[in-house]
Amino acid sequence: MNDDRDPQEGGTNPWVKSLFIWAGILVALILFVTMFDSGGATADDTLSYTEFMDRVEQGEVQSVEINETFLQGMLTDQTTFRTNRLPGVPLPEETLRDNGVEVSGRTEERMGIWGYILVNLLPFVLIFGIAFFIIRQMQKNAGSGAMGFGKSKAKMLTERQGKVTFDDVAGIDEAREELQEIVEFLKDPGKFSRLGGQIPKGALLVGSPGTGKTLLARAIAGEAGVPFFTISGSDFVEMFVGVGASRVRDMFEQAKKNAPCIVFIDEIDAVGRHRGAGLGNGNDEREQTLNQLLVEMDGFEANEGIIIIAATNRPDVLDPALLRPGRFDRQVVVPKPDIEGREKILDVHMKKVPLAPDVDARTIARGTPGFSGADLANLVNEAALLAARKGKRLVAMDEFEEAKDKVMMGSERKSMIMTEDEKRATAYHEAGHALVSLHVKGCDPLHKVTIIPRGRALGVTWNLPDRDRYSMSMEQMKARLALAFGGRIAEQLIYGEDSLNTGAANDIQQATDMARAMVMEYGMSEKLGWLRYRDNQDEVFLGHSVARNQQVSEETFKVIDSEIRRLIEEAEGTARAVLTDNLDELHKLAGALLEYETLSGEEAKLAIAGEDIGRGDDRGNMPAPQTSGGSSIPKTTPRKRPFGGPAPEGA
Structure with a gap:
């Protein structure tokens, strides 16, 4: 970047700043008090001139120092005194000498008029200087106080350590190539403009959480060489x-001063939601902010050299005016990696x-279908922590x-x-x-498959797809429905109808949601045909969803x-037929689980066949899975979810 120094630090230690401020306040208070101090003795050691002369004649005065305006000295009892001189009255020097008083004198050094003014004005100068410094700091920190409400909170990114480049971005090659083209345009605009091409005004990064949208933005910052x-x-x-609109204006003013530059807006759906689609009255502040953003991105005034890059995982809620060409010319999809x-x-x-x-x-990649880049980073970190713990x-x-x-x-x-x-x-x-x-x-x-409690489940059955999958057939969905009821029916066959418990609540929820989607969304019912009978229930902010579609x-x-x-x-019926016909296999597999607690897929098949599993430990440390990957987080089937809470993602 243009400046390697953090603009927030300003090159000065904040503790040193605080020390200087408090020292200045202390000095100002001392000078202020000194200026209004009487500058002399208290009432206990001040004598009237008559009493002073009486003490001299009585021999109670040991010494006296004569100044131009007052007398001060010490009595024979070692107490100090002070008295003012009477104008026009000469000092009784003979009386002092006759009574054995030691006499001395001192001439006061009078300061000039400018010195007097400086001493008296210095406390006020310090106080006003400290107040000016505090107000200036409030104005520098945008939004930190009343003076900075309308200032932009955009920060210029400087990465002296931990700089990210495109070499650190993997698994999303297409998205990286599109954004790398923007960087190349900034470095060599003539390469594209000679054929009539224009630099894109904006790029919208769209993808699920954790897929690397912010990482891509950091890579652009590391590669671009521009603010x-x-x-x-x-x-x-x-x-x-009106505060949000003011901040948008201020942000673009800063960007114009540093053009060409890149402005990255993370989670733009917080400000760019569809206008007029709220439940009840609209949010005037948010809509004014969005209107100002639209004007700045493509209004009457051209913002040449400013590229807006935004990220969101909810592109469906963004206002259409924000997505049109001329504002966000490109929508770069950042998918989960294969x-x-x-x-x-x-x-x-x-x-x-x-x-x-x-x-x-490669083996780990095959066994982690549906993992995003953030999930894989977390996986490597957890493995390192486990190794360090051991x-x-x-x-x-x-x-x-593990x-x-x-x-x-x-x-x-x-x-x-758990009881037996x-x-x-x-x-x-x-x-x-x-x-x-x-x-x-x-x-x-x-x-x-394991009966060791994990997370909110007392047991987990874990199935992995054998390849990257981007859609599901009706046969696969019906198979998943049967799989969901396998646990409840197994308990029913072994313990009877009256011994059923709440452990299958999550299985029933998953099966019901899937069956409803098959009928109402996927057109998998002959009686209802290929029609969609419900809108997206997640988009309540768009004003299109209701509890029940009134058109049906x-x-x-x-x-x-x-x-x-x-x-x-x-x-x-499918699950009941399988378990009834293979009841002996159910007993064998349950017995192996009670003995080993955790079984791999191959070990489960050996247990069903009555063969030796071939391991001596009882904890179930399995070799790496030999699957070839998948596209979604594998479905697990919790035995129980305490407190009736929602199932974790992928459960």
């Missing part, structure tokens, strides 16, 4: 109407970690497997005490899920309910 301002969308909006991208991302993060020879990034010098594959389980399923709750009956019921519940996934066509391959009749809703029930009952 880079960063601000969050929430920094514009205040409770006072297996190749995950391997590259792992290579980037593993450079900072000492690895054991058995660590294979006192190891290198991070091995075992730590990566870290993956922790990230995807939660930490093991080793302190949780609860542990046995959990084993049959998870064995039911696992057995259905092994016998029903369309289920993802079984990766791991009551008769149609009855058909919808009946179709959802039909899919659920078919799934229950």
